[in-house]
Amino acid sequence: MDWKSTHLPYRQTGYFSRLITDYLDQADELSPYYAYPASPEGMRSALAARKAGKPVDRATLVQVLEEQYAGLAGAPRVKENIAKLASPNTFTICTAHQPAIFTGHLYFVYKILHTIRLAEWMKAQHPGDNFVPVFYMGSEDADLDELGQIWLGGEKLTWDTKQTGAVGRMTTKGLDKLYHRIEGELSVQRYGPELMAILKEAYLESPDIQTATLRILHRLFAEYGLIVLIADNAAFKRQMIAVFEDDLFRRESSRIVNETIGQLGEAYDIQANPRDINLFYLKDALRGRIEQTGDSYKVHGSALAFTESELRDELHRYPERFSPNVILRGLFQETILPNLAFVGGGGETAYWLELKGLFDHYQTPFPVLVVRSSFQLVEKQWMEKMERAGFGIEDLFRDEQDLMNQLVKRDSNQTLSLEEEIAAANQYYETLKALTRPVDPTLEQHVTALQVKAVEPIRLLEKKLLRAEKRKFSDQQRQIRAVKQALFPNGNLQERMENILPWYAAYGPGIIHDLYAHSPVWGEFVVLVEVL
Structure with missing residues (x-):
């Protein structure tokens, strides 16, 4: 399939906030809230800062990734990229999203392809170093109302399940009904049978949602060397114990971020507000906010309660039971990855702009914030x-x-x-x-x-x-x-409502290749018009 591409300024579409259009225009009033501009110069500065900054625990990163990929079919570029992460001259370009079922909205795919393109561009600019595209899976998110549905043919399809807690840990039980509903509509398309085989392997043969998401992304993007990282892991969270203690017992993150949004909020709408404690307690089917009442730390939605000493002991013994919210998630990501840039949508970029003070406090390199590319797919x-x-x-x-x-x-x-x-x-x-x-x-x-x-x-x-x-x-x-x-x-x-599945059923893997070919290195709004 051929497409005619037209690039438009984000501001012209009318669908992006003033904060984002001002950020893209590098407005002076936003300069205190990020470290480097989204530009070749900014990427060079971020690379230099990463090389000079505190090292990442690469051995743990590689070990966990090898464990996560152990049961997947071989993909040479993915295997090579995981091995490269052990080297101090290898860095990541990262995007992130929750494990939305059946890949959620179209922008789920767009942000991944943009991340891949930026990593490849960096390799061309800095051939002496390596750059690996990473999809950081927010598998600990508990918002099933958002992640448990997709739109198909103008109809909202919802996963009927009573499970609670982190969506990534949920079993795939009940998704067979949605699978058969999708099959009935898409299997008649040219690439429908191929698509349904991919979905069956991912969602009907996986023990949980995070594994299903890993599998489908591996099938769609392994040829580009994309690494999918599930951060819900004790070895990763152990690296955050000191930060988590500060949040639980000294309210450091809340204090720092509130100072920032007090200034940023004078001119712009605030995307995310910190809580006094920005951690959830995560165990089995529970993901509840940790709240302090007097001398007791209680887990919202449960009967669990800890004294300060008990909670501190729990953190040191079971760090995997502590789940960062949006305020701490970025710091967690940049602690475990040798990352240079974060590719995200307007909302993600907006909340990252609130976090620079937090990164400065913990002396952690702040990534270049790259607003992901958007597409409007227009059939002939x-x-x-x-x-x-x-x-x-x-x-x-x-x-x-x-x-x-x-x-x-x-x-x-x-x-x-x-x-x-x-x-x-x-x-x-x-x-x-x-x-x-x-x-x-x-x-x-x-x-x-x-x-x-x-x-x-x-x-x-x-x-x-x-x-x-x-x-x-x-x-x-x-x-x-x-x-x-x-x-x-x-x-x-379109990208905030529709799903990639109908497009794949009609055009096959070619739609992924076409989007990749037209994905800009720096964020732009691209209108693709079908040319037969």
């Missing part, structure tokens, strides 16, 4: 409808009514603009003001009120004329509405 039929209506790629993101107003004004044979009449009316009242001002200056306010009362009905009449004329363009409106509903389901960006 939808672009043809837009072109028949006289619009192009840049018009896809405009409001439906805005498009219709332009179309009607452009194609109608009637006079629909009353701007000349409005201007004439305004001029008439300005003349009245000039006449009355020398007599009594206080009358000017009265004339202004008369002016508003006179002009407003003319503007209302103009809107009614346009509305009446629109009825003659009902066919064009239906076409524009169909395009908008297809490309922006429920008014959202």
Whole structure:
């Protein structure tokens, strides 16, 4: 399949916050909240800082990865990349996401491909070093309402399970129903049978969700050397004991991050707020917040309670039972990985900007924050409808009514603009003001009120004329509405609603290859229009 690509500024789409567009523009007011710009110069600085900073426990990293990949089919590039991580001249480019079932939304795939592209670009720029793309799996997330559903063909499919706790640790029981629902819709496509075999191996033959996610990502991205890291591991968390103690007993992370958001919040909306304690207690089917009440530390949603000494002993004996929330997760990631850059979406970038003070406090290198690339996939039929209506790629993101107003004004044979009449009316009242001002200056306010009362009905009449004329363009409106509903389901960006599965069923692994080929090194919004 061939695609025609068009790159648009994020700001032009209207779907990204001011904080993110300002960050992309390298606004001065955001410079205190990150270490290096997302640029070649920033990456060089991050590389130098990592080389000079405190070393990562590479032996543990390699050992855990080898254990996690032990049961998977061989993939030479993955195996080589894991081995390379033992070397001090190997660094990672990382993205992260929770283990959403069946890969969740489209951006799940986009951020991975962007990470791969950036790692390859770094190798070309710095051939003496190695750069490995890593997907950090947030398998400890407990938000099943978000992770246990996908949208397929405009329908929300939900995993019916009563399991609780960390989603990554949940068994795959009950996913067979969703599998068969997906099979019924997609198996008739050209690559449907191939896709269903991949999904069956991952989700019906795995003991838990994190293993299923590891397997499907391995099948889709192993050829690019992607390493999937499950950080829910005692050996990794043992490296965070000192930080976890600070959070539990001295509230260090809460204090530091609150100082930052107090400053950042003066100009921007805050993405994440710290709690007094930013750790969960994780055991079996429980992931509950740790909260202090008096001298007791209680686990929300359970009867568990600890004294300070008991909780400290629990941390040292069972570090795997402590799960960082969003405030500490980034510090955890950068502690166990020799990482240079984090590739994330707008929301992720926003909360990372709150964390630099925390990294400075613990003398941990802060990664380059790269806003992931976004795609809008446009099938040929939808672009043809837009072109028949006289619009192009840049018009896809405009409001439906805005498009219709332009179309009607452009194609109608009637006079629909009353701007000349409005201007004439305004001029008439300005003349009245000039006449009355020398007599009594206080009358000017009265004339202004008369002016508003006179002009407003003319503007209302103009809107009614346009509305009446629109009825003659009902066919064009239906076409524009169909395009908008297809490309922006429920008014959202396609990537935040749709799933990769239908695209894979139709185009096979070629869709992954095409997205990879068109994925920019630095974050951009890319519109891909199908060319047959």
